[in-house]
Amino acid sequence: MSLDLVIRNGTVVTATNSFAADVGVRDGVIVEIADRIDDPAASQVDATFQLLLPGGVDVHTHMDSLSFGMQSADDYRTGTIAAACGGTTTIVDFAHQQPGQGMLETIEAWHGRAEGKAAIDYGFHAIVADPTDAAITELSQLPALGVTSFKVFLAYKDGPMVDDAQFIRILATARDAGAQVMVHAENGEMADYLQRQHVAAGKLAPKFHASSRPPRIEAEATARAIALAEVIGTPLYIVHVSCEESLEEVIRGRERGVDVVAETCTHYLYTSGEDLERPDFEAAKYVFTPPPRDRRNHQVLWDALARGDLEIVSSDHSAWSFATQKSRGRDNFTRIPNGAPGIEERMTMVWQGVNDEHITPNQFVALTATNPARRFGLYPRKGTIAIGSDADIVVWNPAAERAIRQESLHHGVDYTVYEGEWVEGGPRTVILRGEVIVDDGDFTGAPGAGRFIHRAAVERQTAVS
Amino acid sequence: MSLDLVIRNGTVVTATNSFAADVGVRDGVIVEIADRIDDPAASQVDATFQLLLPGGVDVHTHMDSLSFGMQSADDYRTGTIAAACGGTTTIVDFAHQQPGQGMLETIEAWHGRAEGKAAIDYGFHAIVADPTDAAITELSQLPALGVTSFKVFLAYKDGPMVDDAQFIRILATARDAGAQVMVHAENGEMADYLQRQHVAAGKLAPKFHASSRPPRIEAEATARAIALAEVIGTPLYIVHVSCEESLEEVIRGRERGVDVVAETCTHYLYTSGEDLERPDFEAAKYVFTPPPRDRRNHQVLWDALARGDLEIVSSDHSAWSFATQKSRGRDNFTRIPNGAPGIEERMTMVWQGVNDEHITPNQFVALTATNPARRFGLYPRKGTIAIGSDADIVVWNPAAERAIRQESLHHGVDYTVYEGEWVEGGPRTVILRGEVIVDDGDFTGAPGAGRFIHRAAVERQTAVS
């Protein structure tokens, strides 16, 4: 049978292998990998001197999100175009329950946000922000709808924070339903207390964001979440590990056999508390949670990624306009909406860890595509280059050099925390299910072409050692 | 171009992926992997309902070896036929320097042992047992000959044991030559002291093999080897980790950034100190070093394999005839030659960990093929199923059931430590560089068809997390 697309002369890179090969695609699926494919094909891409990577999988994004009483600057159109341009072909986005809303209604709402707009494939995690009895009951129905991960916040008091009783119920519900639970791990009561102390003391500048959320409160909540998940027996996922203190808790949990996996986010590998001291309110761009930490944590996190104690790098893309939204906290850091964009920068910034010899190209693939796809029930359809997998492929030019500039990014927000960073290596061509959606940096796809991915129930993680 | 071999209808399993595909081979190399290969081929293998695994890579074997003043019961012919029948297509065998012998001469001698006899591919590690100045100088020449790992014994006083001064010189030589150092980690002085104490006290039965080599002396030497390699900056490999105490040292070393990788061996996953109490001198079959430990270590080791703290399972195949060689220690356990066979049983026994849900099929591939090939410079030629890799493929029947019986094994020795174990899953057809060498349990290859593999210098391990 004839092929729809052949990518020729590239070097395929998976979490395990790197080899020169042509890749043949039919009906959006990879059907052939061979030293040379002579068969005719409807179209072809030349990948001489290029790497062929599985399309990035970003499992921590906040698109079109209502938080802190504001609408995020990226909707599904701008956000997924940015993702595509950065080499990401699948996201698992947070469907964020609003107060009073049901969980089914929440998922429905998110379908509405994505449909007709998403330029890449997508799945949903359900944020349980108002854990009423009704909401928890509805959670059990979500796996049947392809939503197999529920997220809770242990921070953000008077916001989406859940208490331990609610958390335990959600853990038990998830376990019984075949879902995992994701945790934003900070002790929210302590963060709230420290924020109020800071405010009362007139400590209002952005830098106090860090001192009001010290590493110990992240470590505490991490340890607690792991202990509770251990007792209930629910697979657990710790989002945005930022520092050695909480990493240590993850390691301890794993060594005693708890099914816990953890991610860090791109910005914890590059930013630090010093950024919170930038003048002219620039610091507000770096107000995300957990806050940027001491520089020494960069090496700690890279080592943990290389060693496998952290398995995934996500973006935690949260787009708040510096000009119009971050500015609300100009006089009081507690009013700055938390978060930073990063969906387009993620693949390129993590790749710098290959250049710097923190990780190998295969580890890069594992961290940005294979591991997230596996942990979140997208695999083997997503996250690898293999026969039968979706033809989500990034033609990656390891020799491309450029500075990251806000003006060349595609997201809907007005800044990047990596402004001016000189980078080497990046996506040249991005292919989604056999269709070229980014060509030489230009988005050529179509909003609405992205499909919802029904995710599988979580199984025990099967990390390659 | 036409293909030499097509394997149809199987499920390819790599360290990362599992997918249904046909595999095409030309000139002994995998050239095509596709959902369906219609091209004609000189030969074909049907793999319906079968898994296609990379041929096993066993990096810890002792073939045709002179130790304890005896010749081992397996030469390259019997030993590699047994390996092939068990699903292993590459070994890295120990070229064991004899007193007074040079290292080049040692390697040469091993080439002589292997040539014309080896039924599968092979490489050599160099055991440095008599570290004269001349020997150490010659070590530097071995990487150019494809021998990029040097092994030392920190035990076996009055035998191959090296002292710290010698060990340090070898570490430094290896580092400069692009080789890694493998360590048998037990405090040899303490083992010697305890053996003499036992003998003096009339404690001569096989069970005293265990009490004369307690876990702490393994842990001590493991910690010491890691510390010395850390200071010198040499990649290190710890052979046959048998217990939690030494595993803990490996974990600590890795967490502080030392390039150390460790294996366990098949028998530590199944045997225990209780086997050393078997009557009628049966216990002698279980006299290997380190000795079998408490049963609780089985779970500890499986967990470490699943988590990636141990990366490889080897056989440490050492074939001493129970009837004629083990028997020399009937009256004194210190005279029992240490070691047990296992090259044929390894793949099947480790697969039972898949059945028991200790590990996944992908992890099985990583532990038995991909990781050892990577760590020992055989990769990507060996250890995976990928375009350009040698077509070393095991057609694995996950449904085959049988009891392990000495009479159906192919090794040259007269017993197996797994006698009577009921197993599920095993190799049906074994292919070496595109040639079927085992068909339905029968060896169909040719002694002498195995080739020496020139191994690459060691690089920092690139474990997929």
Added chain:
Amino acid sequence: MSLDLVIRNGTVVTATNSFAADVGVRDGVIVEIADRIDDPAASQVDATFQLLLPGGVDVHTHMDSLSFGMQSADDYRTGTIAAACGGTTTIVDFAHQQPGQGMLETIEAWHGRAEGKAAIDYGFHAIVADPTDAAITELSQLPALGVTSFKVFLAYKDGPMVDDAQFIRILATARDAGAQVMVHAENGEMADYLQRQHVAAGKLAPKFHASSRPPRIEAEATARAIALAEVIGTPLYIVHVSCEESLEEVIRGRERGVDVVAETCTHYLYTSGEDLERPDFEAAKYVFTPPPRDRRNHQVLWDALARGDLEIVSSDHSAWSFATQKSRGRDNFTRIPNGAPGIEERMTMVWQGVNDEHITPNQFVALTATNPARRFGLYPRKGTIAIGSDADIVVWNPAAERAIRQESLHHGVDYTVYEGEWVEGGPRTVILRGEVIVDDGDFTGAPGAGRFIHRAAVERQTAVS
């Protein structure tokens, strides 16, 4: 000046020293220690072949307590007579705030319970069980009244449990007031959840008390309490550490510099989960919280006491009548009032650790008198034998042997968990501020003779290494 009392020919034992000496007392205070005191004295005690120990200090008792909707079986009269007969001359008892009650009122109420009844000296900790704004405000006034420790429960939902927000406020209040915080560390939400699960599943027998409160939930709350106290900067005291899991959290906290001290209780050194399987509802006698654990923890706890990782052994004396109060839970373990008596048995049972060579006589003194007195602001008035200290002295007969029997105990409750234990060593004569209050096992003191001890603000612990 003449002496009121001389104790002759004994061997003084302090936390540091053991030496033969006579001890002279005037006005209730030790004024002379000498190889021989020839001075005349109003009275004298001969202590030939006896040890002179500081009177026991028990900092964890519940006298005349209203909990679980019941009145405890011991009031101050019976409870402190039992204490005296066991060799304890000072208690720090829990003044337990009732719902709606103020803290000052609570302390006042406890003064009322003790006055005219207490046979030994006493101080109060304040249990904050209803942390209203008013109650927390009043806490600040307690140190001026000699109450310098506030206790919270992280367990007992729908009872005295506080949440993290309340706990943090109490920590901050304590820090500012010069008090320490004591914590009952179990995750109360999880205990509540597991209890309800057990009940729903018809698991109602006493043995389910253990499975509804697994070690991990104790360890979790211990870690959390330490983390929160660390951030706030408040001295912390962990009551009743029962197992290795929570001990590990204490050790970790101390190694990172947190001012946290922990106790275990006598019964964790002797009872185990097996006691919860005793027939005929006998098991209910062993329903205390945390529950008795696996036997292997006995050695773990003794080692921690010897090493200094645990610094104090308390009784957690909680007297619930087996016949009339424990029996309320005959059909449902969750209705069994939690607790066991032990104030009279504590000194003798811990001394068995001297006989068993777990600890030395000096360590015994440290664990039962010196360390609790130091940590709780009673020192140097209480807890040691030194010039100027209160003449609270136990003449201890190391050679006395007997079986512990309920009928020979003085407490107001109808059982002992040590029934039938054969013990060696015990108090012969007990002296409170120079007055003999127990003579050869008979109480000779007077209810009401005990005085309230105004305790000092807490300072950083100064453990002798």
Added chain:
Amino acid sequence: MSLDLVIRNGTVVTATNSFAADVGVRDGVIVEIADRIDDPAASQVDATFQLLLPGGVDVHTHMDSLSFGMQSADDYRTGTIAAACGGTTTIVDFAHQQPGQGMLETIEAWHGRAEGKAAIDYGFHAIVADPTDAAITELSQLPALGVTSFKVFLAYKDGPMVDDAQFIRILATARDAGAQVMVHAENGEMADYLQRQHVAAGKLAPKFHASSRPPRIEAEATARAIALAEVIGTPLYIVHVSCEESLEEVIRGRERGVDVVAETCTHYLYTSGEDLERPDFEAAKYVFTPPPRDRRNHQVLWDALARGDLEIVSSDHSAWSFATQKSRGRDNFTRIPNGAPGIEERMTMVWQGVNDEHITPNQFVALTATNPARRFGLYPRKGTIAIGSDADIVVWNPAAERAIRQESLHHGVDYTVYEGEWVEGGPRTVILRGEVIVDDGDFTGAPGAGRFIHRAAVERQTAVS
């Protein structure tokens, strides 16, 4: 009976207690401690506003020592006068076996060095530097002579270093004889290798002393010594722990139940690698082994002392003349004799830790007197203020201020590493067995008045927690 001496109006400080009292002495022994001693006495000392501390016990000194082919600058006369002036009344000095010498002969030789010269009491440890069969056999006789600790060096190749076989024999001999083993823990082979590498590379300045002895080689040998002592069952003492890496090994050993105690030395609390960069060869004054480490270790060590993970502070007094002996290494750091003086500075410098609130006065007493006396069989005769103990008492003036200056020290060497340090608190009057030997800074005792102390066999350490 009348008293020989009364010390009036001071505050007695022991490892446990601090209280105002008069102290009465008869026949060199403390016989009375009382709030007020009115009895007449032959002599008296007024200690108003002063503390009464047990005389310092320094268990790590090298007097009149032949090492590195040189005679140390202090003999027993100058060295013990310096000790006395610093507040130390007992030393346990190293009797250092010379090559070919027997152990009995070694002890005899040291008696010869001390007799007629020692101004304070003294005991001996035996350094086993040439562990011939004869020497090891003789070791067993030393406890009967009051020498109950044997020291080995795991460093100093081609000098006193022992190998593991010798170390194991010495451990076993000590265990059987009732002695403990003291270990200088550095991997001597690695130190030797690194020294030769440095010299070969022309790295000859004093600062390379540090890089040739990195923390890891201290940690390695510490771990090894603990493991070997654990297997043999011998009480172990680690001398001069200098850094976190080796401290961690001590902690791990203790937590698994090994009878291991460790000291640090005064200079590790105050000096650092920066001192090895001092100009004009000043750096050579700081060449001791292990070398001074990173400053961050100061806090680590103080914390460990406060927590009890390190139990003793010794001086490791090694007096090499800067002008005539240190200078031999001007062109090659490996020829600088290792060591620094400190016997006179020890008590005062450790007291600064009280001023700085690292430790309490009671902990000071424990670290400098009680714990060393206990661990080394001098207790209760030495190391405390108690009835029956030798009247070795330091009248300590906590208010005295001065700068440490070489010209005011009494040792026989020409420098102090604390030159110019401003200190508060120090010895005013020093009393040895009831005789004033230092009065207001002047030595008033007599060389030769010191007595050899026959030490008891070691028992399991009984640290007060």
